[in-house]
Amino acid sequence: MLVRKEVKPLRLIDEDGLRTDGRRVDELRNIKIDVGVLKNADGSCYLEIGRNKVMAAVYGPREVHPRHLALPDRAILRCRYHMVPFSVLERKSPNPTRREIELSKVIREALEPALFLEYFPRTTIDVYIEILQADGGTRTAGISAAAVALADAGIPMRDLVTAIAVGKADGHIILDLNDLEDKYGEADMPVAMMPNLGSITLLQADGEFTPEEFKEALNLAMKGIREVYAKQREALRRRYLKVREEVEGSV
Ligand code: ADP
Secondary structure, eight states: OOOOOOOOOSOSBOTTSOBTTSOOTTOOOOEEEEESOOTTSSEEEEEEETTEEEEEEEEEEEEOSSGGGOOSSSOEEEEEEEEOGGGSSSOOOSSOOHHHHHHHHHHHHHHGGGBOGGGSTTEEEEEEEEEEEOSSOHHHHHHHHHHHHHHHTTOOBSSOOEEEEEEEETTEEEESOOHHHHHHSSEEEEEEEETTTTEEEEEOOEEOOOHHHHHHHHHHHHHHHHHHHHHHHHHHHHHHHHHHHHHHHTO
């Protein structure tokens, strides 16, 4: 039987300032975003960042079941973050873990400020995030994908939500941590923002930063967020050009 084992690296940043995957400290992994990939959802987005592969699907606004959860003055937002069993090296149980339940809540809170929920009383908007392959930064990849899927569903939004993690490895502040950096680095700080409004909707931190390091990390997160945001917009634009072509072609 083939045994695949993860090896702990001796160091995370070499003498040339390069990381385990060859990136510089302030570089993102490659990003690919496709919009409207699922026929049966109201909105959807497939996003890859490095080796992470994420699918987000949105349904709604639609009737709430069970009915008693409905609110008279606004829609409810429900989010499910889930890692499929084959998303990690050792099979993960398909049942939701405590981590996934917590991340579902954190992701809902990161997305909610962007939505005009008051436009759709007594309905629900359901967001499903499936992590197909995980390599560090899945919550932030999930948020960025879900925001695009919400826009694809035509749900009115104040702004997109864009997320990225920053952290610390071998004493350096780094952008967009991979799994090894997440596990063996000194700190990890996922950040989500509405980039145009300049408003932060998620900020978590694991590990320790000095006040200067925290500032540097937040600035680096904002730089990363601007880059991811450009990719989200580009993907949405591509999708709408395609839809327009199809509509124009059919008349
Ligand atoms: P995030 O993916 O947002 O960074 P965590 O910091 O909790 O969230 O997880 C970091 C990474 O650890 C994940 O991206 C994934 O690569 C890995 N991981 C998470 N859960 C598991 C698991 N059950 N089994 C193996 N690896 C996991």
